[in-house]
Amino acid sequence: MMHEVKNFFDYLAQYISLDDQTFENAIDFLKVEAICKGEYLVHEGQICSKIAYINEGLFRIYYLKEGNEINTCFCKENTITSSFNSFINQVPSNEYIQALENSMVVTLSAGHLEKLTRESATWQTVRRLLTENECLRLSDRASSLSFESALVKYKNLLKYQPEIIQRVSIQHIASYIGVSRETLSRIRSQIRE
Amino acid sequence: MMHEVKNFFDYLAQYISLDDQTFENAIDFLKVEAICKGEYLVHEGQICSKIAYINEGLFRIYYLKEGNEINTCFCKENTITSSFNSFINQVPSNEYIQALENSMVVTLSAGHLEKLTRESATWQTVRRLLTENECLRLSDRASSLSFESALVKYKNLLKYQPEIIQRVSIQHIASYIGVSRETLSRIRSQIRE
DNA sequence: TAAATTTTGTGACAAATGTCAATTGAAACC
DNA sequence: GGTTTCAATTGACATTTGTCACAAAATTTA
Numbered sequence: 001m002m003h004e005v006k007n008f009f010d011y012l013a014q015y016i017s018l019d020d021q022t023f024e025n026a027i028d029f030l031k032v033e034a035i036c037k038g039e040y041l042v043h044e045g046q047i048c049s050k051i052a053y054i055n056e057g058l059f060r061i062y063y064l065k066e067g068n069e070i071n072t073c074f075c076k077e078n079t080i081t082s083s084f085n086s087f088i089n090q091v092p093s094n095e096y097i098q099a100l101e102n103s104m105v106v107t108l109s110a111g112h113l114e115k116l117t118r119e120s121a122t123w124q125t126v127r128r129l130l131t132e133n134e135c136l137r138l139s140d141r142a143s144s145l146s147f148e149s150a151l152v153k154y155k156n157l158l159k160y161q162p163e164i165i166q167r168v169s170i171q172h173i174a175s176y177i178g179v180s181r182e183t184l185s186r187i188r189s190q191i192r193e
Numbered sequence: 194m195m196h197e198v199k200n201f202f203d204y205l206a207q208y209i210s211l212d213d214q215t216f217e218n219a220i221d222f223l224k225v226e227a228i229c230k231g232e233y234l235v236h237e238g239q240i241c242s243k244i245a246y247i248n249e250g251l252f253r254i255y256y257l258k259e260g261n262e263i264n265t266c267f268c269k270e271n272t273i274t275s276s277f278n279s280f281i282n283q284v285p286s287n288e289y290i291q292a293l294e295n296s297m298v299v300t301l302s303a304g305h306l307e308k309l310t311r312e313s314a315t316w317q318t319v320r321r322l323l324t325e326n327e328c329l330r331l332s333d334r335a336s337s338l339s340f341e342s343a344l345v346k347y348k349n350l351l352k353y354q355p356e357i358i359q360r361v362s363i364q365h366i367a368s369y370i371g372v373s374r375e376t377l378s379r380i381r382s383q384i385r386e
Numbered sequence: 387t388a389a390a391t392t393t394t395g396t397g398a399c400a401a402a403t404g405t406c407a408a409t410t411g412a413a414a415c416c
Numbered sequence: 417g418g419t420t421t422c423a424a425t426t427g428a429c430a431t432t433t434g435t436c437a438c439a440a441a442a443t444t445t446a
Contacts, residue, residue, distance in 0.1 A: 065340060068340075070340060072335065072336070085332065124314075124321075128320065128321055128324065131325055131328060132324055135277060135278075135281075135327050135328050135331060138331035138334075138335055139277070141335045142334045143256075143265070145371070146371035147261075147263060147368075150432080150433075169393070169394090175340075179433075179434090180434055181393090181395095182394090182433090182434075182435080183432085185396080186395080186396080188394095188395090189396085362423070363424065372403075372404090373405080374424075374425095375425080376402085376403055378426080379425085379426080381424095382426085389444105389445085389446075390444080390445070391444070392444080393440100393442070394440080394442080395438105395439080395441085396437100396438085396440095397436105397438090397439100398435105398436090398437090399435085401432105402431105402432085403432075403433085404430085405430080405431090406427105406429090408427085409425080410425070412421100414422090415418105415419085416418090
């Protein structure tokens with residue numbers, strides 16, 4: 001088994017106990033893919049056909065609003081990324097998923113997950129947990145976007161996702177926390193003093 | 194069968210075909226409850242022990258931030274409400290669910306849903322759909338909170354949830370869209386002209 | 387290494403929004 | 417019906433943030 005796949009199973013095992021059968025059911029469906037910096041996992045208009053476990057690397061999810069890119073999520077190694085709405089409902093995605101670093105992912109197609117879900121209670125649970133995690137993330141994001149000053153939002157990011165600040169450019173972070181890049185720049189210089 | 198329960202099953206049947214067995218498995222677990230205006234379905238600090246199908250009425254979900262109430266959701270008849278994170282993970286809720294009108298709900302406890310989920314693929318799917326719906330809602334909310342002016346946020350509410358504006362006080366709506374009530378008041382008078 | 391490109395930082399100013407205070411309006415209660 | 421209480425509006429002003437323009441710094445490319 002490739003070590004990327006092993007890492008994926010280890011990741012899942014955090015949430016649920018995976019027996020040998022569960023492993024075997026899935027292993028033929030998994031694909032290890034390299035995605036270079038700047039390349040896309042999902043394009044707008046495409047139906048998101050797979051979920052991706054990130055073994056190594058970093059992605060951003062963004063959509064376009066009046067020509068501007070709005071980042072909604074940064075996904076780093078040892079997490080799962082997908083254009084959630086598109087994947088679940090198999091409708092065209094309104095967002096892009098782009099690699100910010102050279103990355104290595106393990107993908108599982110919607111069809112294969114569907115099949116696994118039908119055949120195995122464990123995979124059914126895996127799918128549910130993925131969804132529930134997504135909910136919690138979205139709920140945190142919604143609450144951090146409302147009623148926080150730009151300063152507080154940035155400090156929260158520093159506190160809870162310091163790695164992101166190291167690895168992602170300021171302009172991307174600005175749109176993630178919902179302020180202009182100039183404002184974020186000023187906040188940073190203010191904090192430095 | 195009480196008509197409230199029947200409405201609940203009709204609601205579920207929109208999403209999935211429920212056979213007789215599925216009905217019967219659940220019917221003893223369901224409780225019809227009246228909740229008066231101002232009363233609470235869930236209190237902060239409590240573990241949210243149930244989901245509630247709203248047969249009639251209106252609720253708001255809010256949490257406290259520095260003493261201020263922040264509304265995150267309005268739930269009206271023919272939807273399901275719950276303190277999602279608390280219910281799913283059975284951890285104390287950081288939010289309140291309060292009736293804004295005299296309401297009638299059908300509740301199902303976490304334990305009973307767990308039991309149904311274990312025993313029936315249909316209920317497993319019901320649970321998944323509930324979660325996925327919650328995700329979509331949260332995702333819409335996050336995107337409407339970021340990078341929209343107060344005016345646009347209010348217009349979106351008018352467009353997509355006009356009923357809420359009819360039934361909910363301005364102060365609650367203001368905190369829902371993330372502006373002060375004075376600002377919202379000014380926006381409204383501006384639109385009127 | 388040098389040139390070109392992209393990203394980040396700053397100043398100046400305008401626009402949007404928050405805050406506080408006072409007033410008006412509406413709903414609830416006696 | 418009148419009083420009381422709470423909700424909504426409005427004005428004045430301060431603060432925050434966005435926008436535009438340009439400079440500095442960093443990164444990429446040739």
